[in-house]
Amino acid sequence: MRKNFTLYWPSFVDVELCKDLGIITMIFSKYLNYNSSILCNKNQENYDEVTKENITMIYAVDDVIINNALENTDVLLLIGYYDFNLRMIEKYKSINPKGKIYLKLDLNIHWLRRIVLGKENTDLLNQCTLISVECKNLKKTLHENWPVKIEYIPNGYYNAGITRNIEYKEKENTIITVGRLGTYEKATEVLLEAFKLAAPKLLNWKLKLIGSIEPYFQAYIDNFIETNPELKDQIIFTGRINDRKLIEEEYKKAKIFCLTSRCEGFPNVFGEAxxxxxxxxxxxxxxxxxxxxxxxxxxVFPINDHVALANELITVCLNESRLESVCKDIQIYTKENFEWIKLCEKIESFLNENNE
Structure with missing residues (x-):
């Protein structure tokens, strides 16, 4: 008999089906034989349950619907150390004491440093069957500071289209970044300033920035291109690309993926690239x-250091043999360690081994 797997994420929107929370929920249904649901606030026109990607959407419009969903849930997935998730641990266990809770912390170091873990919250965390964090460094810090068992499960990739190995000869002299361009966290200006410095040595390279542009950042871009007109043909802004197969094509063609973030959990773009x-x-x-x-x-270069990044871009772009060997080896490493189906099988085995 199929068990029931429910993600509780109040603010869920469709675009998150392609992110870790949607992908995990989908894989538990499609590959691991669960009935998967997402319990979220109403953001559609009707109040019916809607099925997408092997997932049933349940809109939390009243306590009867919420309690019924929790009562019928064998595994509850919670994402992030938020008050609403801590309250949900308590609520779920009061309704369904035998049910299992998987809390995926989705932390970064800045968020972790702000958490003060009192006895009440420690007791709530200890009611979870599985708690995981995405980075080895964070697991080490948590192990030293939290009286709670934490497992290491990184974020990964799930192929929408291209599943074969990519040959280096298919790639172009392109550096890409993917994300919300211009947000403080993404530090897109660091990438642009670094490319400006590196560009005289990288005449046959292009920089491609994929993603929506924050409104206030457009003025920065316009000014940047106006004051550096020689870079106009080397820098491409594609806008947001929603089609997963088109995004995969962009990764396939690029030799380098660059992220300049000041602050991140474990970005999905890492596994995809x-x-x-x-x-x-x-x-x-x-x-x-x-x-x-x-x-x-x-x-890896120091945060906010566009000069160090420029030097790194020059060094790496001009080292064809390194780019070629990494192209092959990183695919092997990633398939072994960051493939979402394997990661979800690992999650399920932790859940089953921690039988209460």
């Missing part, structure tokens, strides 16, 4: 060390 053979250049955020296997398959 690495799986397509991209050399990763990232600011010094915890997940950069995981996805590059401690710089075996990429480079």
């Amino acid at each position: 690495a799986n397509k053979g991209c050399y990763i250049i990232s600011s010094d955020i915890d997940p950069a060390w995981d996805i590059t296997d401690d710089k075996k398959y990429g480079s």
Whole structure:
């Protein structure tokens, strides 16, 4: 008999079906033989349950619906150390004491430093069957500071289209980034300033920025291009690409994926880029060390340091043999360690081994 798997995420929107929370929920249904649901607030026109991607949407419009969903849930997935999730642990256990809870912490170091873990919250966390964190460095910090068992489960990739190995000869002299361009966290200006410095040495390279542009950042871009007109043909803004297969094509063609973030959990783009053979250049955020296997398959530069990034871009772009060997090796490493179906099988085995 199929068990019931429910993600509780009040603010769920459709675009999150392609992110970790949607992908895990979908894989538990499609590959691991669960009935998967998402319990969320109403954001549609009707109040019917809607099925998408092997997932039933349940709209939490009243206590009867919520309690009924929880009562029939064998595994409850919660994402993030939020008050609403801590309250949900208590509520779920009062309704369904034998049910299992998987809390995926989705932490970054800044968020972790702000958490003060009192006895009441520690007791709630200890009611979870499985708690995981996405980065090895964070697991080490949690192990030293929290009286709670934490497992390491990184974020990964799930192929929408291209499942074969990518050959280096398919790639172009392109550096890409993917994300919400211009947000403080993403530090897109660091990438642009670094490329400006590196560009005289990278005449046959292009920089492609994929994603929506924050309204206030458009003025920065306009000014940047106006004051650096020689870069106009080397820098491409594609806008947001919603089609997963088109995004995979962009990763496939790029030789380098660059992330300049000031602050991140474990970005989904890391697994997606690495799986397509991209050399990763990232600011010094915890997940950069995981996805590059401690710089075996990429480079890490100091946060906010556009000069260091420019030097790294020059060094890496001009080292064809390194780019080619990493293209092959990072795909092997990523398939082994960051493939979402394997990660979900690991989650399920933790849930089953922690039988209460």
